[in-house]
Amino acid sequence: MATNVLPAAATASGEPDRRRPRGSVRANENIAGWLFVAPVIVILGLFLLLPILMALWVSLTGWNGQGSPFTGKVPFVGTDNYTRLFTDEGLARRDFMTSIRNNLYYVLLVVPTQTVLALGLALVVNNRLLKGKSFFRTAFYFPSVTSSVAISVVFLFLFANSGAVNSLLAMFGISGPQWFADSRGVLHLLLGVVGVDTPPAALTDGGPFGLSWWEWLSGPSVAMTSIIALVIWTTSGTFMLMFLAALQNVPVALEEASTLDGAGRWQRFRHVTLPMIKPTTFLVLTLGLIGSWQVFDQVYVMSQGDPAKTTLTPAYLSYRTAFRDFEYGSGAAISFVLFLIIIVLTLTQRWLMADRDPERSRWGRRRRRRTPEGTAR
Template sequence: MSARARARAGRDATAGWLFTLPIILILGLFLVVPVLMAAWVSVSDWTGRGSPFSSGVSFIGAQNYQQILAEPGLQQRDFGISLRNNLYYVLLVVPLQTVLSLLLASVVNRRAMKGVGFFRTAFYFPSVTSAVAITVLWLFLFSATGPVNRLISFVGLDGPNWFQDPRGVIHVIAGWFGLESAPSAFGDPAALGVTGWEWLAGPSVAMSALILMAVFTTSGTFMLLFLAALQALDPEVDEAATMDGAGRVQRFLRITVPQLRPTIFTVVTLGLIGTWQVFDQIYTGTQGGPSKTTLTPAYLSYTAAFEGQRWGQGAAISFILFFIIVTLTLLQRWALRERDGSGRRRRPRATATTAEGASA
């Protein structure tokens, strides 16, 4: 490389850094610095007064984490209950919203369908509606005298008091068969101060209603991702499978879905992150009730810090939640890797599809 070329490359590099410097400073100021401050708070005895870096704040190591994870008591039990609630929330919301959004995208991807623009807008509309407004609407729909219970009463059944019933749906079903209390094998605390019978309770009736709301409000967004991916597929592959005699279901499961693997990875990743961070629906709707059956780690972190003034524990819960999300994301990344000809797994390609123009 000549001296002139090296000088030009140096000027280009300098110009590039100057153009990116503003966003680097913004991210550093509003993202990196707060994360580092929260990490320090999680290992200190900061009381929320003054600066967390003042001389009166001491380093206490992993004491905040120990109180949550290892020391028996109310704080450990609350975290265990919140983890159980959120685990059921994730296990139900992520698969349901992924499958539903893929089915919706397949439906509105048909060019011959009449009113396809209307249906695309209608399916996507709940995703852009205020979460607070949707939560208030949901509280009305599933109230004791709401439309859902009225509809259930028409078929001769008594609808549940959705947001007041603390029982898990698995316990409700077990009660139909006469199993009202915990068997002796499940009566002792199993993990994080929560008994095995409580771990197996399933989501409460109130959490089940919130799960339905989450699927209703998020499927439209992920539908756009799948729709963009479907429109980017080569139609000749599907036509070749049709010529070979493959039916519609076979073509969808064996031809279309494997080609959507990068988009499925993106949707599942975003779903995992969003469901483990659920907060606004809980804060607006139930505040963790009834009997803490809708308590989540994100809401528990808020209450521990802002209401209980246990700022170190609140920050510690946030970082535990961060590690849970990262671990599960890496696990599903490993599970969704493509296999090469030798049976080895390859990393999933980053999806190149976007939702831009998909709702047109």
């Protein structure tokens, strides 16, 4: 897709050159150009770049919200706010690491599930034997455009103790949990099923960053799984549309050729379709990865980090530390660590995509080495 943008960009930048001799026009364009972009520069500069710099400063101080953070009276604490998150024993590190753990399990469940679900739905919707394509596409995509707060209210009701999900479970004879009061980790529950009720001492004695191994291995809490369900439900539709666009670009002739060659349905999917839509799969995975470190609205509305801090995420923790505990420096430091995580993911994605885009074959070759079946391309 990006390829049809490139020629346009080339003509756009090459075209004004023809007018170069007319000096006054160029001077005019210089002024007009800056005037045209001025409002955007002012707004983004004032409310995006400047605040980031200010927050960087605040993250090095112990500002408590009183007065201005940019006077000499505010204590400068250096990198204390950061070291407290990683190396110093204490509540700050415990909370931060708990939020990282929660978010890791969240990513681990959300990203693969939404990708597989989106691809599956796209494949079914794209099936030539089925009609009503546009209705189903609309139905699946609709949750993505609604307000995260409004949808969280609906899911609060669905997952309430006497809510729709528990009534549904009751129809199958299962008595559902008290979703938003249940802080038990899913992995712990699974271990309980196989008889491991008390954690082995080796796992409770120690572990990295102030949490014991047993705590790291809790899995998402029952409360967190309801947030996970909500997010998968809202985002799958968007990603399904991306897969659908990619599937529609797979040449029909190629699929037919493989059928003539005797490929079964699964083989055709595995060796023809999947390699053809690899760029989109990769995009969906990385966008999902970037997005799932930013979960905030749902946590704010549904659980506020409770129960027992098992739905705390770094984004929500930074908000709570600053605006509830009035430790702005500490909150800003958490924001910057989160920023770093997301930027690294984004840059990795852009680097890999840029690497692949201009010379698609290179990517194909590299992938092929890992998956020999890719040669079907």
